[in-house]
Amino acid sequence: MDNYPYEYIKDAHRKSYNNLMQVKASSTCCCFACLEVFTLSDFPDGWLGEEDPEKEQTVQCPYCGMDSVLGDSSGFPVSDKGFVETMNEIYFGEPLSQFSQNPD
Numbered sequence: 001m002d003n004y005p006y007e008y009i010k011d012a013h014r015k016s017y018n019n020l021m022q023v024k025a026s027s028t029c030c031c032f033a034c035l036e037v038f039t040l041s042d043f044p045d046g047w048l049g050e051e052d053p054e055k056e057q058t059v060q061c062p063y064c065g066m067d068s069v070l071g072d073s074s075g076f077p078v079s080d081k082g083f084v085e086t087m088n089e090i091y092f093g094e095p096l097s098q099f100s101q102n103p104d
């Protein structure tokens with residue numbers, strides 16, 4: 001938890017929405033719901049939808065179906081286990097007791 005400031009994690013979380021283009025531009029992705037790290041080439045039959053500039057499109061994890069996927073083109077260290085686990089802990093783990101003193 002010490003290596004990644006909360007602001008950094010929040011930025012990363014923001015990038016997990018409307019991220020179809022980002023994921024398509026990535027070679028490696030992670031899901032911070034189920035902690036899978038995977039590449040697009042793991043899914044030769046496709047998994048991502050078509051791009052539609054008319055609406056937001058948020059990628060869902062091919063393993064668990066959560067909209068908690070980040071691609072490496074986001075600039076975040078998606079293959080760093082510590083990073084993915086920190087994301088998981090904050091967004092899916094125990095209550096955010098250590099942060100609850102400072103809501104946005």
Ligand SMILES: [Zn+2]
Binds near residue numbers: 031034035036061064
């Ligand atoms: Zn997942």
